[in-house]
Amino acid sequence: MAQSIPVKANDSIIYHIELVHDFSMLPTFLQQLGYGRTQKICIVTDSNVAPLYARDVQDLLEKEFDTVILHTFEAGEHNKNLETVNTLYQTLIEQHFDRQDLLIALGGGVVGDLTGFTAATYLRGIDFIQVPTTLLSQVDSSIGGKTGVDFMQYKNMVGAFYQPKLVYMNLSVLQSLPSRQIVSGMGEIIKHGLIKDDAYYEWLMAHHDAILALEPAVMEEMIARSCDIKREVVEHDPTEKGERALLNFGHTIGHAIEKLCGFSLYHGECVGLGILAAAYLSQKQGNLTKEQLAGISQCLAAFGFQTQIGGISPDAVLSATKSDKKMVGSQVKFILLHTIGDAYIYRELSDAQILDGIRYVCRA
Numbered sequence: 022m023a024q025s026i027p028v029k030a031n032d033s034i035i036y037h038i039e040l041v042h043d044f045s046m047l048p049t050f051l052q053q054l055g056y057g058r059t060q061k062i063c064i065v066t067d068s069n070v071a072p073l074y075a076r077d078v079q080d081l082l083e084k085e086f087d088t089v090i091l092h093t094f095e096a097g098e099h100n101k102n103l104e105t106v107n108t109l110y111q112t113l114i115e116q117h118f119d120r121q122d123l124l125i126a127l128g129g130g131v132v133g134d135l136t137g138f139t140a141a142t143y144l145r146g147i148d149f150i151q152v153p154t155t156l157l158s159q160v161d162s163s164i165g166g167k168t169g170v171d172f173m174q175y176k177n178m179v180g181a182f183y184q185p186k187l188v189y190m191n192l193s194v195l196q197s198l199p200s201r202q203i204v205s206g207m208g209e210i211i212k213h214g215l216i217k218d219d220a221y222y223e224w225l226m227a228h229h230d231a232i233l234a235l236e237p238a239v240m241e242e243m244i245a246r247s248c249d250i251k252r253e254v255v256e257h258d259p260t261e262k263g264e265r266a267l268l269n270f271g272h273t274i275g276h277a278i279e280k281l282c283g284f285s286l287y288h289g290e291c292v293g294l295g296i297l298a299a300a301y302l303s304q305k306q307g308n309l310t311k312e313q314l315a316g317i318s319q320c321l322a323a324f325g326f327q328t329q330i331g332g333i334s335p336d337a338v339l340s341a342t343k344s345d346k347k348m349v350g351s352q353v354k355f356i357l358l359h360t361i362g363d364a365y366i367y368r369e370l371s372d373a374q375i376l377d378g379i380r381y382v383c384r385a
């Protein structure tokens with residue numbers, strides 16, 4: 022059944038996360054938000070999603086809106102860059118989009134982040150809607166307003182905090198998602214349990230088979246629980262002045278690996294390696310037990326994550342972590358675990374300690 026999760030800022034609802042099972046309600050939700058027939062819509066998607074879903078969405082919207090155009094770019098993290106943003110700017114200018122018009126991000130996190138950044142900057146800001154189509158984008162990237170692109174191969178170095186007007190989540194699209202992308206999404210979901218909810222973490226392991234079988238009721242419960250965890254964090258700290266950094270658990274080393282493997286590993290796969298390294302460092306700090314660390318490694322492996330990667334220099338990973346946006350001066354703010362379900366920001370790790378954590382997952 023459908024679920025609607027309100028997201029607030031300063032105690033006022035700024036948008037809803039609508040969990041549904043088809044695209045049929047999208048025009049109605051747009052009209053309820055006040056968008057009318059004369060407002061132009063640009064659906065932004067990628068080359069894998071377009072043939073699957075763009076026609077259905079465009080047909081539905083063309084019944085209620087006079088101008089609905091489609092902008093498609095080649096799928097992949099390597100295209101999450103300013104060059105792709107420029108091509109979208111050109112389309113919007115050529116099609117005479119103005120400040121009352123609307124972008125719809127139909128795709129995963131790459132489409133969502135790039136479309137959101139374009140919306141944040143075109144004409145100094147036009148509205149956009151998230152229609153996430155990967156597990157990772159449904160539980161994480163479509164919520165909270167982090168938008169942006171990679172720059173010089175560094176992750177999300179150019180961006181803006183810019184909230185969508187709606188997150189429309191058609192859960193049925195997960196049926197066409199390759200299984201490796203399901204695993205990638207599980208990286209952020211396991212993160213949610215480890216940083217905020219030990220009972221949820223245990224629930225994930227207890228429902229392992231049902232999750233990998235994409236059982237609808239279990240998937241909907243999991244997606245709703247992860248959305249709620251992220252919602253609560255971003256409501257408390259929308260522009261990452263404090264607590265929101267906890268959502269970066271596993272990302273300091275994860276982003277470095279993602280860069281150094283040339284994006285050959287998916288974001289969530291790199292986060293899984295980063296989570297394991299951070300869990301190891303949490304155990305070395307005397308927080309986690311060796312049994313808890315082993316359990317996290319087994320959980321990741323059970324969901325299909327590699328728990329070690331070869332061919333990447335640990336020293337290069339350490340160097341890449343110095344470009345992490347959580348850096349304050351020469352100190353990187355690491356996210357560690359007090360225990361499972363309870364994460365914290367730690368600034369005192371030495372390079373030697375970080376290298377020890379990197380070596381726990383990276384072999385040269």
Ligand SMILES: NC(=O)c1ccc[n+]([C@@H]2O[C@H](COP(=O)([O-])OP(=O)(O)OC[C@H]3O[C@@H](n4cnc5c(N)ncnc54)[C@H](O)[C@@H]3O)[C@@H](O)[C@H]2O)c1
Pocket residue numbers: 067068069070073096097098101128129130131132134154155156157158161162163164165166167168176177194195197198199202205206209287288289
């Ligand atoms: N803004 C945030 O808060 C946030 C949070 C997490 C991740 N991210 C970013 O999100 C990106 C990763 O997102 P992602 O994992 O969704 O990757 P992605 O956007 O590259 O999508 C993964 C692949 O699946 C394809 N695809 C998408 N939906 C499909 C479907 N329903 N069926 C079949 N194929 C489909 C895509 O074309 C692509 O090839 C990274 O750039 C990461 O930095 C951002």
Ligand SMILES: O=C(O)C(=O)C[C@@H](O)[C@H](O)[C@H](O)COP(=O)(O)O
Pocket residue numbers: 161165167176177209261265266268269272346
């Ligand atoms: O929403 C957040 O905050 C997150 O950290 C979510 C992460 O899963 C996501 O990958 C985010 O893009 C990483 O943030 P960044 O600021 O390191 O780019």
Ligand SMILES: [Zn+2]
Pocket residue numbers: 161209272288292
């Ligand atoms: Zn992430």
